Amino acid sequence: MNLKLHRSFAAAAASLLLLAPLCPRLAEAQEPKSLSPTGAEIRRLLESDSLTIVGTDILAQDILLQAYSEAGFEPFWTDSGNIQELLDLITNAEEHGLNPEDYGEAAIRQVLSGTTGNEPAPKVAQTDILLTESLLRYGYHRRFGKIKANRLDPDINFRRESFSNQSPGTTLRQALGAPTLEGFIDVVAPAGPVYRALQGWLKQYREIAVAGGWPTVPEGPTLRVGDRDPRVRQIRARLQVTGQLQGGAPAEPDGFDTALEDAVSTFQRHHVLEADGIVGRNTLAAMNVPVSQRTDQLRLSLERLRWVNQEAADTLVAVNIAGFRAFFFKDGELAWETRAMVGKTYRQTPTFRGEIAYLEFNPTWTIPPGILRNDTLPAIKRDPGYLASKNIRVLDNNGREVDPSTVDWNRYTKGVPYTLRQDPGPNNALGTVKFIFPNP
Numbered sequence: 001m002n003l004k005l006h007r008s009f010a011a012a013a014a015s016l017l018l019l020a021p022l023c024p025r026l027a028e029a030q031e032p033k034s035l036s037p038t039g040a041e042i043r044r045l046l047e048s049d050s051l052t053i054v055g056t057d058i059l060a061q062d063i064l065l066q067a068y069s070e071a072g073f074e075p076f077w078t079d080s081g082n083i084q085e086l087l088d089l090i091t092n093a094e095e096h097g098l099n100p101e102d103y104g105e106a107a108i109r110q111v112l113s114g115t116t117g118n119e120p121a122p123k124v125a126q127t128d129i130l131l132t133e134s135l136l137r138y139g140y141h142r143r144f145g146k147i148k149a150n151r152l153d154p155d156i157n158f159r160r161e162s163f164s165n166q167s168p169g170t171t172l173r174q175a176l177g178a179p180t181l182e183g184f185i186d187v188v189a190p191a192g193p194v195y196r197a198l199q200g201w202l203k204q205y206r207e208i209a210v211a212g213g214w215p216t217v218p219e220g221p222t223l224r225v226g227d228r229d230p231r232v233r234q235i236r237a238r239l240q241v242t243g244q245l246q247g248g249a250p251a252e253p254d255g256f257d258t259a260l261e262d263a264v265s266t267f268q269r270h271h272v273l274e275a276d277g278i279v280g281r282n283t284l285a286a287m288n289v290p291v292s293q294r295t296d297q298l299r300l301s302l303e304r305l306r307w308v309n310q311e312a313a314d315t316l317v318a319v320n321i322a323g324f325r326a327f328f329f330k331d332g333e334l335a336w337e338t339r340a341m342v343g344k345t346y347r348q349t350p351t352f353r354g355e356i357a358y359l360e361f362n363p364t365w366t367i368p369p370g371i372l373r374n375d376t377l378p379a380i381k382r383d384p385g386y387l388a389s390k391n392i393r394v395l396d397n398n399g400r401e402v403d404p405s406t407v408d409w410n411r412y413t414k415g416v417p418y419t420l421r422q423d424p425g426p427n428n429a430l431g432t433v434k435f436i437f438p439n440p
Helices: 008-015 037-046 061-070 080-096 105-112 121-144 168-177 181-188 193-210 231-241 258-270 281-287 291-309 369-382
Strands: 316-320 325-330 333-339 358-361 392-395 419-422 433-436
Touching (some): 121 168, 121 291
Antiparallel strands (some): 316 325
8 A cells, every 4th residue: 555645735734733824935024133054054945946855855845934934943853852752753653554754764864874963054954854844744644644535535524624823833842842752743643542443453463464474265165163174274273363263273173163153253243244153255255365455454444544533522423334333432432333334336425524413303214316216116116015015105296195006117217206205113214313414
């Protein structure tokens, strides 16, 4: 997986440093009376048309110009402890599914190599700018994610808003003056329990990859408790690698016993499969996904969480579309979860956020045109009693009820000149409670 950097980072990076409205050439209005050689070099570099230092593009050049202007163009990175903390953050970026090289790790180590504490102004200036750019980029990715979500899907409307009106210079000084840089980033980019759990899985799967991954289970007939098959040994080995199966070798290595059935059920729950303890086609396919692909899925999941974590409320409803689950969090704790139905691949459920406005109890359901055309109409043609079995009434354009037996449904393929509405009740597709959150 390669999540490429986008130039839009430069425009949006203000959100990390809690910026007031940008003033790209603020330095001209706040010019200090005199500059040190290092300060003059910092200003010269940041006022150039574009800036690259040791092969690293400085994407937030205007932001940095504002921050350094507030500081009289003097260096920020005068404490070697801060520099080491930043290097530690970058080195450990992989724990968040990020790539240390995106933050100029090699470039920073290159400019720091051989330093004696008495470097010429050009080197000090370049090093300081490179360190500030690295911190800004890393913090931005930790808070908002590396990719702007709505570039992948225009329906995604997660916000990327600053969380203070402080100036960039003030916030940068706060970061460098905090007890630890890591602690400062953790405050402005909170992770949460789900994020930390994914980090744990990512660490475990990377360790599995280093150890050689897991064995592939050959294709074959469905296996269940009581069966005997040489492939059972490989299933055992596969589940032992990821921890679903514990203990030593069984008395019958080729026998599918109840302990293996329980382990298969646990594996199935982890992968949102029907937990029946049977190794069929879908379970076998999930077992044979390479560890490298699972690692990439975890990295992508961490990225998606960064899109939403910064604006998530303590009390919310969240839907895991890929996992077919809905969750209710109250005061930051998981209070309830349930299964959820989502759209098919070719009619996908959109990913977005919205404010719940009100609830409707015992709702009716007006069948949307797409579902009516693709699902309901074919069902009516196959079974004339379908509408009655689902408590669905047929209404004309004036809202009058129409006897469905008087309608020639076979004449319609696309547009249907009727409204189909399902009455409230235990079989209503919307359930007992309908959550209304108006959105475009």
